[in-house]
Amino acid sequence: MTTVATAQRWVCEPCGMIYDPELGDPDGGIPPGTPFEEIPDTWTCPVCGARKRDFVPLDE
Amino acid sequence: MRRVDVLLIGGGIASASAAAELRAQGFDGSIALVTRELEPPYRRPPITKDYLQGRSTREDAHVHSRDWYDEHGVELLTRTSVMALDPGARTVTLQSKEELAYGQALLATGAMVRRLAVDGAQLDGIHYLRALGNADALRRDAEGAERVAIVGGSYIATEVAASLASLGRRCTIVMQEQVVLERSFGAEAGRFFHELLESRGVEIVAGESVAAFEGENGRVAAVVCEGGRRIPADVVVAGVGAAPDVMLARRAGLELGASGGVRCDSRLRTSADGLWAAGDMCEYESVLHGRRLRIEHEDVAAEQGRTAARNMLGADEPHAAVPYFFSDLADWASLEYVGPADAWDEVETRGSKDDASFSFWYLSGGRPVAVLAVNRPEDLEEGRRALAGALTEKAR
Numbered sequence: 001m002t003t004v005a006t007a008q009r010w011v012c013e014p015c016g017m018i019y020d021p022e023l024g025d026p027d028g029g030i031p032p033g034t035p036f037e038e039i040p041d042t043w044t045c046p047v048c049g050a051r052k053r054d055f056v057p058l059d060e
Numbered sequence: 061m062r063r064v065d066v067l068l069i070g071g072g073i074a075s076a077s078a079a080a081e082l083r084a085q086g087f088d089g090s091i092a093l094v095t096r097e098l099e100p101p102y103r104r105p106p107i108t109k110d111y112l113q114g115r116s117t118r119e120d121a122h123v124h125s126r127d128w129y130d131e132h133g134v135e136l137l138t139r140t141s142v143m144a145l146d147p148g149a150r151t152v153t154l155q156s157k158e159e160l161a162y163g164q165a166l167l168a169t170g171a172m173v174r175r176l177a178v179d180g181a182q183l184d185g186i187h188y189l190r191a192l193g194n195a196d197a198l199r200r201d202a203e204g205a206e207r208v209a210i211v212g213g214s215y216i217a218t219e220v221a222a223s224l225a226s227l228g229r230r231c232t233i234v235m236q237e238q239v240v241l242e243r244s245f246g247a248e249a250g251r252f253f254h255e256l257l258e259s260r261g262v263e264i265v266a267g268e269s270v271a272a273f274e275g276e277n278g279r280v281a282a283v284v285c286e287g288g289r290r291i292p293a294d295v296v297v298a299g300v301g302a303a304p305d306v307m308l309a310r311r312a313g314l315e316l317g318a319s320g321g322v323r324c325d326s327r328l329r330t331s332a333d334g335l336w337a338a339g340d341m342c343e344y345e346s347v348l349h350g351r352r353l354r355i356e357h358e359d360v361a362a363e364q365g366r367t368a369a370r371n372m373l374g375a376d377e378p379h380a381a382v383p384y385f386f387s388d389l390a391d392w393a394s395l396e397y398v399g400p401a402d403a404w405d406e407v408e409t410r411g412s413k414d415d416a417s418f419s420f421w422y423l424s425g426g427r428p429v430a431v432l433a434v435n436r437p438e439d440l441e442e443g444r445r446a447l448a449g450a451l452t453e454k455a456r
Contacts, residue, residue, distance in 0.1 A: 014193025016096030018141045018155055023311075028175065032235075042182035047305060048237075049173040049298065050197075051187025058155070
């Protein structure tokens with residue numbers, strides 16, 4: 001189950017940036033392997049600065 | 061595995077102009093352009109200017125219409141990120157997990173906003189601007205706002221302040237600089253724009269850094285400066301610079317330069333064969349300037365896309381266009397600039413700031429290294445020619 005949750009990727013609606021848990025956002029203080037749900041609400045999109053709630057789950 | 065002759069990675073003007081140049085040069089191989097955005101490649105300057113003011117549409121910002129890509133045999137893949145790049149194998153992995161092989165590729169992933177890491181940065185009402193969608197969100201939010209604070213003192217901040225002030229919002233710029241645009245043009249030239257903004261009702265708080273944002277019920281209510289000053293605001297725009305988007309390039313093991321961009325030679329070739337770079341994330345060896353440059357501006361990205369395209373076809377030419385910049389403060393003033401100068405020892409002025417028609421000539425050892433022009437297109441063109449000449453001489 002953990003594997004499934006971790007693999008869920010999310011997309012930033014304004015700019016299309018994909019948050020991939022495998023990659024994380026090291027520049028934003030999010031280490032690789034961090035599921036989206038565990039990112040703090042203070043985090044913003046590395047590309048366009050949109051907030052965490054502007055991301056939606058990527059259909060795949 | 062599917063293969064394309066040329067793969068263009070990125071949804072900005074660098075990719076779009078590369079595609080057009082390839083076709084203009086008669087290239088008839090297959091081209092695919094991949095962008096993570098929903099739109100076809102678009103121009104970003106309107107995001108802080110007419111698009112933000114609601115005076116132009118998304119389609120107006122498109123570099124080419126959607127139909128253009130079909131008509132020119134360019135496969136356009138929107139809302140598609142490249143997740144991995146293997147320059148040795150010349151393959152990419154798309155977000156769909158599909159692998160795509162390429163003959164040559166252009167990396168043009170642009171820049172990313174610099175994020176403010178201060179308390180309260182997560183509050184509602186704090187905006188950054190990079191994509192059209194960010195401008196939509198800001199415009200909606202600013203409609204009901206009384207006071208807008210803009211953090212930063214460069215192009216983005218001054219353009220946004222002018223755009224929102226022209227829509228009737230009460231705007232305050234908070235910046236570390238003493239004078240707006242001084243980092244690019246020096247304090248003397250910057251003062252013209254500084255005073256212009258103030259004369260149009262934009263308040264400027266100079267020499268201050270943001271310490272935190274204060275909120276009420278989850279929404280921003282004020283900007284708090286390091287010096288303790290508190291600036292009430294129900295919308296905040298952070299225009300504090302950008303960093304090259306090298307997330308993909310770094311994972312691919314490409315060599316990066318001192319500016320953080322992808323390191324390229326004078327031909328815009330990266331450290332990998334068959335892989336070129338253009339635009340905000342391209343750090344190139346400028347034969348004109350005799351130094352390495354990375355420039356975040358539209359015209360430079362467009363020119364670099366064209367240079368890279370010609371070099372893909374074997375032209376083997378250095379990128380030698382004189383870098384050109386422009387900025388509009390609402391319909392109050394437009395500036396144009398050729399350069400960029402990293403240092404100068406003398407400034408000559410032509411025209412008059414009082415008439416809002418002037419140019420600043422930045423000289424180093426008596427030679428022009430940059431020209432800033434306001435309402436003096438003829439000076440700008442003269443400056444462009446002078447720079448091309450002087451810089452070329454210097455490069456010898």
